[in-house]
Amino acid sequence: EAGVAQSPRYKIIEKRQSVAFWCNPISGHATLYWYQQILGQGPKLLIQFQNNGVVDDSQLPKDRFSAERLKGVDSTLKIQPAKLEDSAVYLCASRGGTKPFTSSGNTIYFGEGSWLTVV
Amino acid sequence: AQSVTQLGSHVSVSEGALVLLRCNYSSSVPPYLFWYVQYPNQGLQLLLKYTTGATLVKGINGFEAEFKKSETSFHLTKPSAHMSDAAEYFCAVANAGGTSYGKLTFGQGTILTVHP
Numbered sequence: 239e240a241g242v243a244q245s246p247r248y249k250i251i252e253k254r255q256s257v258a259f260w261c262n263p264i265s266g267h268a269t270l271y272w273y274q275q276i277l278g279q280g281p282k283l284l285i286q287f288q289n290n291g292v293v294d295d296s297q298l299p300k301d302r303f304s305a306e307r308l309k310g311v312d313s314t315l316k317i318q319p320a321k322l323e324d325s326a327v328y329l330c331a332s333r334g335g336t337k338p339f340t341s342s343g344n345t346i347y348f349g350e351g352s353w354l355t356v357v
Numbered sequence: 358a359q360s361v362t363q364l365g366s367h368v369s370v371s372e373g374a375l376v377l378l379r380c381n382y383s384s385s386v387p388p389y390l391f392w393y394v395q396y397p398n399q400g401l402q403l404l405l406k407y408t409t410g411a412t413l414v415k416g417i418n419g420f421e422a423e424f425k426k427s428e429t430s431f432h433l434t435k436p437s438a439h440m441s442d443a444a445e446y447f448c449a450v451a452n453a454g455g456t457s458y459g460k461l462t463f464g465q466g467t468i469l470t471v472h473p
Contacts, residue, residue: 242400269459280361280447280463281401294460329400333459346461348393348400 240264242349244330250355256318259352263311263332269293271346272305272315273329281329287313320356327351359384359450363464371472376420376435378467380448383429390431391449391461392422401447407431418442443471 243262251257263270268289273281284303286294289310298305302321307313317324329351335344364379382388389408393401405416412424418441422433431448445468449461 271460278366278465280449280465281461282463283460286460331401345403345406348402350398350400353398 242330242332242347244328244349244352246352247350248353248355250357251320253322253356254319256316257320257354258314258316259328259330259354261313261315261330261349263313263330264334264347267332267334267347268310269333270307270313271329271331271333272313273331273348275327275329275351277326284315284328317354320354322356325354325356327353359388359452359462361448361450361462361464363446363448363467365467366465367468367470369470369472370438372440373437376433376438376442376469378433378446378448378469380422380431380433380464381429382431382448382450384450384452386452389451390422390424391451392416392420392431392433393447393449393463395445395447395466397444404433404446438469438471440471440473443469445469 245260270287272284274284275281284298285305287307290307305315331346331348333346360383362381391406392404394404395401404420405414407414407424415421420435422431424431445466447466448464451461
């Protein structure tokens with residue numbers, strides 16, 4: 239089974255420029271997450287999708303960040319304009335079920351992340 | 358709101374020694390608890406999770422964790438450290454219901470160093 243795919247893996251941009259990250263979740267997974275991981279900190283949820291609808295975007299800085307999940311499969315996270323403090327790893331994750339976590343299923347799987355450096 | 362506190366941002370052990378990484382959580386409803394490992398330049402990999410039932414959970418690579426409701430803890434242990442265990446470890450909590458359902462809240466991470 240293919241894992242969560244993300245691209246690009248690494249990106250360096252200047253402040254005030256824009257950047258977009260792409261995520262392809264595990265096939266059939268209804269729930270998709272974008273997390274931001276700043277160096278030295280744990281991942282923080284930016285946005286959660288259920289199919290193509292937003293479940294939680296309470297911590298997404300909507301003045302500069304946007305995300306979409308067209309057709310309920312792939313997702314794109316965009317930052318415009320970027321700030322220095324946006325330097326982080328952006329992790330995409332997916333989960334198959336909508337029912338409670340169980341001992342044998344509904345695990346959240348993470349991609350390898352997209353590393354952003356804003357200079 | 359749920360939260361996770363990992364005691365100790367860095368833990369150093371000798372190869373063959375006991376590994377103990379501490380995690381305490383706060384949740385208003387019965388939690389689901391997770392430990393993830395992150396190797397350099399990689400994403401997060403699930404080590405183990407507690408959902409319901411037995412409070413001692415065994416995971417991959419010889420790790421295990423015990424859910425203690427009275428102490429609101431979910432510490433991660435491994436009897437004998439291996440060099441390949443060197444990585445960053447994250448404890449996470451998810452609610453079984455409510456507005457935070459299906460969402461992981463992570464601790465700040467603990468970097469494990471293993472000395473020969």
